[in-house]
Amino acid sequence: MPDITEILKRARPRERSVTLCLAGDEAAEVERLERQLSDLSDSWQPDSLGAKDPAEALTKRIKAARDRMRKSEVEFRFRALGEKVWSDLLAAHPGGKGQSFDPNTFPKALISAAAIEPAMTPDQVAELFEVLNEGQRQDLWQAAFEVNTEATSIPFSVSASGIFNSLSEGK
Template identity: 50%
Template sequence: MPDIKEILAKARPREHTVRICLAGDLAAEVDRLEAELASYAGWQQQSIADQNPAIEVAEKIAAAREAMREAEVPFTFQALGAKAWSDLVAQHPSENEGESWDDESLAPALVAASAKDPVMTPEDVAALFEQLNMGQRQELINAAWTVNGEATAVPFALHASAILASRTDGK
């Protein structure tokens, strides 16, 4: 029978990392280039010397997408303990009867409280949220909710399983 002291010694709070691209200008450049690429959809070579202009645009898209990947910043969140969670919820009560907390104020506070790397204060989160669009803000909020609200289970990795299965002929 397992000893609770041994179990507690192994226990670690759940962590979850998301990557956010902070280069909105590069995203706009990719959009612009993709529109330019679409304009070449009907291009036809007129002579053997003609180069398809779509190739140069596709190469620019690839370079811009790589620059976007390089502009991604990882944000790692760690689950709060029971008391820290309870205290945080108590600091953000709902004005609506039947609701335990106020989503609008709790969400950014949860991001700050759960942020492990980089560590963020509520003021840091407010400043960051001013630079991000709604989708990016929601991605950080979802990560904080996920790390605090979802059970930890061994995930099924379809891609990894397919690669391993191909090495063993499915056995």
């Protein structure tokens, strides 16, 4: 069994990432185009042999908008804070009765403190929060909180498990 010196050399803080699509306008465009496509599939009938199905053009527009959405995705990476930094951050944002922290100030401070890519100040987090919706804000908060509070274990992957099983059977 390794001694503590060897364990400390191998130990790394927990990291976690979350990817957000920042093109809210493109999301609305995809939804609008998909509604048009759905409406068309119920009503369009060709009026001649040369008639082109308008669904093809809509499908291409949907694909282009989805591609623009993918290009707008940003990965936010977080790293667990050390015990002292975590404790100091909690102390700087005390909660009210029965609360461990102030729910209005602590999330932005934690996101800022734990963010490693991109690095953000609390003011930049506040500015970002003004353009994100509640679900996106929750995704950032959850990633920053969980990287600091969840134990690290080897995650189970259903997708990889299926591939591992098929590889094992092929031997």
